Amino acid sequence: MDMMLRKGRYIARLARNGDDLMAAQRLRWLAFIGARAVAEDTTSLDADEYDAACRHVLIEDQKTGQLLATFRFMLLADGSEIENSYSAGFYDLRKLRDFSGPMVEMGRFCIHPQHSDPDILRVAWGAMTRFVDDNKIQLLFGCSSFMGTETNGYADAFALLKERHLAPRRWLPRVKAPKVFRFASALRRKKPDLRRAQAGLPPLLRSYLIMGGWVSDHAVVDDQLGTIHVFTGLEIAAIPPARQKLLRGVSG
Template structure:
């Protein structure tokens, strides 16, 4: 993916260790500090996957980092066990997936920024990468803030009703603590308005393009999140939406 500019933002890859640390600090602000600004840029969210990934940065034209995410490319399902997601989900069914896969992780937007164009630009960057690398599936963990399921019942009920993974790809339980929403909420009829209001923006984007999720959420107390495995087969994206994504990255 070549760097590109759109409006007041620039999108590109991290090319230095300093730029990766900058992304790790933004992740700390979003996932750990949860918006409590701190002048110490040494406070980082970092793990052993950072060295294996390509880091995408979205900056304001003046240079401030406003969003980031990381990507790890797999040549096919046989490598699924190497993914970050495989730490939390039994993904053995995806070993049979044929085609290049990219895991998307640690997506975050600066807590002071409220601009929907940033998410569109992130998807535009992904569209460029998908086209350039011949990617057949995007996947990752989509996170709900906090580990309390109260307030998310309609969102999880909608996931159960409309967006569960095909059985041939459905992740099985691996993490020690999970919320089996497909079982617990099997009789609940979701309220669409409340469901969508509680859905994380990135997950809403995945679902709008034909994405699917696991039938359970992992309770991740270290990150203070509930997350669901999320997959998106590129061939399932409606052509009209695919055109919009490519336009966002043009």
């Protein structure tokens, strides 16, 4: 069944065919790369070898059919399969091999650059919540991206991550990528300005953190996508009950 969720003016559904996948890949290109490319480019896609191993979610306007957001997810039986994930290409995740329950990697999340309705993100989380519940997922993880490849403008955001949201030591990813910003050590004496920090956090990462998510102690500079990202994990059992109730209210 491809329909995952219908809320208000939006519908979240699974990609049905190659055309749906290409539409998702086109939106990903627009969100991650298009701003740095020529305006006349109408055919480029963001695609990689992980697409074939993932399921893809499309969030559309019910009236117009316009694709407004997309993300993909990869289901893993437990931590023994962690090396199959996209994130493992950038982070040393050997500690997570010991995670014993079902896991899902959420990736390539993006919203159309010309649309900013917060309900789009809510519907995305509702769809993911339904998938998490249906498959008894115990850990949701992925890479949360900051736009651009310069770290200076995000000092307060990274200082906040260092101070409040680092991963438990038993799961903490180690450095693997060649180009990283070790913010936990570089900003160890910096106290974040909370207003600037919150403003600098990407909406998806902010949602993870509100629910009790945690991050790596370093960020990866991804020149190909023009982003900086942190590994992000969310143990489902750790989500506060009130927040679980809100999520299931959207997903129900």
